Amino acid sequence: MSFRDDDSSDIGPPVQSKLESFLFSCELSSKVPFYTFQDGDDEEDLEHFLELRTVCLGEGxxxxxxxxxxxxxxxxxxxxxxxxxxxxxxxxxxxxxGEFELKAPVTLRLKAGTGPVTVSGLHLIALQAVDSDLSEDDEEEDEDEEEELPAIKPAKKKQKQ
Amino acid sequence: MSFRDDDSSDIGPPVQSKLESFLFSCELSSKVPFYTFQDGDDEEDLEHFLELRTVCLGEGxxxxxxxxxxxxxxxxxxxxxxxxxxxxxxxxxxxxxGEFELKAPVTLRLKAGTGPVTVSGLHLIALQAVDSDLSEDDEEEDEDEEEELPAIKPAKKKQKQ
Amino acid sequence: MSFRDDDSSDIGPPVQSKLESFLFSCELSSKVPFYTFQDGDDEEDLEHFLELRTVCLGEGxxxxxxxxxxxxxxxxxxxxxxxxxxxxxxxxxxxxxGEFELKAPVTLRLKAGTGPVTVSGLHLIALQAVDSDLSEDDEEEDEDEEEELPAIKPAKKKQKQ
Amino acid sequence: MSFRDDDSSDIGPPVQSKLESFLFSCELSSKVPFYTFQDGDDEEDLEHFLELRTVCLGEGxxxxxxxxxxxxxxxxxxxxxxxxxxxxxxxxxxxxxGEFELKAPVTLRLKAGTGPVTVSGLHLIALQAVDSDLSEDDEEEDEDEEEELPAIKPAKKKQKQ
Amino acid sequence: MSFRDDDSSDIGPPVQSKLESFLFSCELSSKVPFYTFQDGDDEEDLEHFLELRTVCLGEGxxxxxxxxxxxxxxxxxxxxxxxxxxxxxxxxxxxxxGEFELKAPVTLRLKAGTGPVTVSGLHLIALQAVDSDLSEDDEEEDEDEEEELPAIKPAKKKQKQ
Structure with a gap:
């Protein structure tokens, strides 16, 4: 059905990134039924991801x-x-x-029930890096393909040109 | 029993890809008991995967x-x-x-019960890239092997020639 | 206790492979209590793996x-x-x-109960590729080590010589 | 929504690390309701991570x-x-x-109930290594970007200069 | 909190390994309440890991x-x-x-109850390989760092010198 090379972007050229990971916490209840995980106002090369890990009923x-x-x-x-x-x-x-990863902005909402419900996760901050060339050939054709991609890419640019 | 090098295609040559990830949502009930995740009409170098994450009974x-x-x-x-x-x-x-990944087209169906059931997941869009050469030798033999593969490969081609 | 480099074979030299992934389905019941996932008669460079994903009681x-x-x-x-x-x-x-991966042949059997039980998973087909040299030194010593491995390797050879 | 290249730091340049993995154990009860996983006094290039695996009620x-x-x-x-x-x-x-990984210091606390509750996991010790260059070009621009990162990096430095 | 480069050892230099994977089975009951997963007497460059996958109550x-x-x-x-x-x-x-991986020796014990309990998993056998140089610079400083590591490394050496 599919080649499993779809994960290959994780490691290979052309885009490299650095990733920091922090604890994320959020409590939802009838009083505060939603929370929005934002991108922040930081450096524009940083991207924020929320990796959901557990959802847990609280005391009461x-x-x-x-x-x-x-x-x-x-x-x-x-x-x-x-x-x-x-x-x-x-x-x-x-x-x-597991590792349910979503890019900011993400809103968590208590749609039914009164909680309290706590959502734990990791707040991942990625620093986009420029392309690095592992191979020196075939790159031009590769870049041509990348230029087709913005058609489906969200507004916020992800790669430095 | 097996060498764990079967994952090695994920990262190594010859095929590289880029991957975008979006939220996927689908609700199944007795009224709308199935949903088909399609390939879309977009650029032919894009492949669509559905990574199932949670299946969840809804209110009612x-x-x-x-x-x-x-x-x-x-x-x-x-x-x-x-x-x-x-x-x-x-x-x-x-x-x-977990990360149950299937290539489009995928149909989700409520086979028993009346729901509502919601299926969450990630919609992955992969852009196939051309081969990149990390090593400069043995490649010809490698490519010879690839040519044996189409015998078991589904109709839709996955690699650019 | 251990260096986590044991996964490194997944990506590194010397053995590379390509991997295709298909949906796997199997229903076990008192009528048909077992199923054997076979290697197939296909090209000898292909290896078949069963990645178990869900086990699920069926209707009735x-x-x-x-x-x-x-x-x-x-x-x-x-x-x-x-x-x-x-x-x-x-x-x-x-x-x-999760991703419980076993190399063919694998037999699934309903040992107790009458089912029906369905097992879903991915049928992975790996194409073994020849060694690719990322580094040009130390390879000879590396290959010497590989020759020690067949002592514990199952009968069916995995690497092309 | 996002390119999945955020994992790419795991493998690529510029920062490499070695990782050792040991069994972690912790029992929480009304008598000893919390435990702190510390960094240790060891060599300064070592980092300690706690990968939580199971939480389990004990006898009684x-x-x-x-x-x-x-x-x-x-x-x-x-x-x-x-x-x-x-x-x-x-x-x-x-x-x-699953693999819920947190960097030391991490405190585990029995917030409600009297236990006993056991937390199992892996104690990961990472040795930070210097940058290795896979490619010889574009590196200078890459390093320029890294210099923007300390703005969001915690106090304890992670990379050797 | 942390850079996710801690997984980078999995793939990068300097240590490479090959990994074989086999089915592991163990039944614990009041008659046979424990089992020890041993290193074996095989070639000294082989390391044995137990990747726990399921724990399952048996019939009776x-x-x-x-x-x-x-x-x-x-x-x-x-x-x-x-x-x-x-x-x-x-x-x-x-x-x-999930993939709870421990290095031999590992003992599994039925601490409470009479079972039977079956533990399934994968028996991983890793062959340590020598260092391979992906990059030709910075390696000397890298190796200097590695020499600090044995202070926390268990007795059994893991890397060939």
């Missing part, structure tokens, strides 16, 4: 369904929302999400 | 088994279906699937 | 323990069996296994 | 919610706390967290 | 807590034990652990 959670919804951008550049967790204190008081 | 789910089935292509080029989630509001209201 | 599952066992080769070249899932419709109707 | 756990909280540094350099597990002996006696 | 498990404990070496070179699973046939009959 009632016997009710607590649904947590995430809002972020789809491939058409539109903002969409999707429930990612449904927790119940008598049945599933928490969930581990 | 009944006490019944909700089975979600995925349909995609097997290694013989035939379309096959397989249930990937069985959720029950009183027992397992959601599941985290 | 009874209130009983359903145990799914996997049979594959251990490090001594012997075939061994081990239960990898124990599901119950009232308690745990499905499980997500 | 009562029918109550046991909430485990983690305290570490956020992206603003402030210490924050977030519940990462909520376990109940009648409902969810343990959880597997 | 009673309504009791079954606690599985793992014993391995901590960062101080001492052998420590930590419960990694707590299963109950009426509540959580199995768990998927």
């Amino acid at each position: 959670a009632k016997e009710e369904s607590n649904v947590v919804e995430v809002t972020a951008m789809n491939h058409q550049g539109k903002t969409i929302s999707v429930p990612i967790a449904n927790l119940h204190i008598k049945c599933l008081p928490m969930v581990s999400l | 789910a009944k006490e019944e088994s909700n089975v979600v089935e995925v349909t995609a292509m097997n290694h013989q080029g035939k379309t096959i279906s397989v249930p990937i989630a069985n959720l029950h509001i009183k027992c397992l209201p959601m599941v985290s699937l | 599952a009874k209130e009983e323990s359903n145990v799914v066992e996997v049979t594959a080769m251990n490090h001594q070249g012997k075939t061994i069996s081990v239960p990898i899932a124990n599901l119950h419709i009232k308690c745990l109707p499905m499980v997500s296994l | 756990a009562k029918e109550e919610s046991n909430v485990v909280e983690v305290t570490a540094m956020n992206h603003q350099g402030k210490t924050i706390s977030v519940p990462i597990a909520n376990l109940h002996i009648k409902c969810l006696p343990m959880v597997s967290l | 498990a009673k309504e009791e807590s079954n606690v599985v404990e793992v014993t391995a070496m901590n960062h101080q070179g001492k052998t420590i034990s930590v419960p990694i699973a707590n299963l109950h046939i009426k509540c959580l009959p199995m768990v998927s652990l």
Whole structure:
């Protein structure tokens, strides 16, 4: 069906980045039902990602369904929302999400229930680096292809020219 | 049993790709019991992958088994279906699937139950790049081998010649 | 305790491979209690891996323990069996296994219960490539070491000479 | 939304590191409700990471919610706390967290319940290495960018100059 | 908090390794309550790792807590034990652990309950290779740093000199 080379961009040329990782915390309840993870006003070469790790009912959670919804951008550049967790204190008081990584801005919302629900994760900050050439040939054709990409790329540029 | 070099294609030559990642959302219910994730009409060098992340019962789910089935292509080029989630509001209201990645087209179907069930994931768009040579020898033999591959490769070509 | 360089073979020289990924589906029940994932008769440079993703009770599952066992080769070249899932419709109707990858042949068997149980996964097909030299020194010593390896390697050769 | 090149720092230049991995164990109860994972007094080029793997109720756990909280540094350099597990002996006696990696110092605390709760994980020790050049061009521009990074980097320096 | 370059050792110079992967199986019960995963007597350049994947109650498990404990070496070179699973046939009959990798020797023990409990996993065998130089500069300083490492490295040497 597919070659697994789709991960190859992670390591290969042409774009390199550095990545810092910090703890992320957010509590949602009926009082404060949403939280937006922002890009920040920092240096323009920095990108902020939220890697969701656990969603966890807190002390005092009632016997009710607590649904947590995430809002972020789809491939058409539109903002969409999707429930990612449904927790119940008598049945599933928490969930581990693996490494669910979303680019800022991301909004977390308590769509059903009153919580409290805590979302833990990692706040990743990436520094975009310029292209590095591992190979010296075929690069021109490669760059030609990249120029087709902006058609589907979101507004904020990701690569330094 | 096996050398773990099977992941090595992810990073090494000869095929490199770039990968964009967006939020994916889909709600299945008795009213709209299936959804097809398509390749899109975009540039032919782009490939679309669906990385399933969570399957989650929504508000109003009944006490019944909700089975979600995925349909995609097997290694013989035939379309096959397989249930990937069985959720029950009183027992397992959601599941985290890790990084279950499938190449478009992929159909998600509510095979049992009435939902609503939401499927979250990442919509990955890969741009295929040309071969880059990290080493300058042995490449010819390497390319000879690649030419054997199309025998098992699905119709849609993946590598630029 | 250990250096994490054990994953380094995934990417580094000397062996490179290409990897295709397809959907895998298998249903086990009292009628058809086992399934064997085979290597196939295809080109000899292809290797087949089964990456187990979910095990899921199907419609009509009874209130009983359903145990799914996997049979594959251990490090001594012997075939061994081990239960990898124990599901119950009232308690745990499905499980997500992460990326549990086994080399063909692999047999899946419904050891207890009557199912139906569906196993989803990815069928990975790897094409072995020849060695590529990233560095030009130390390679001879490296290759000497590789020649020690066949002592523990299973019968089917993995690397082209 | 994002290019997945954010992982590319893991492998590429300019910073390389070596990583050792050891078993980590910690038991929390009403008697000893917290534990701090420290950096140690060892060589200054070593960094200590805690990769949380499982949180597990122990023998004698009562029918109550046991909430485990983690305290570490956020992206603003402030210490924050977030519940990462909520376990109940009648409902969810343990959880597997995947690879939740945090840099020392990290404090684990039993915020609710009396335990005992055991936290398993890997204690990772990284040795920072100097830059290695895979490519010989574009490096100067690359290094210029790195010099912008310290603005958001925590106090403890990570790279040798 | 941290640069994610800690994984970079996985792929980069100076140490390369090859990795074979086999199925691992172990059953624990009141009759045979522990199992030790050993290094073996094979070639000295081989290292054995146990990657735990699932812990699963078997047929005939009673309504009791079954606690599985793992014993391995901590960062101080001492052998420590930590419960990694707590299963109950009426509540959580199995768990998927992701990729919890430990270096031999590792002992698995049924600390509470009578089982049977089966532990599945992968037995990884790594062949250490000599350093390969991807870059030709900065290596001397790099090697100087490596010589500081043995202070925290366990007795068994990992790198060929």
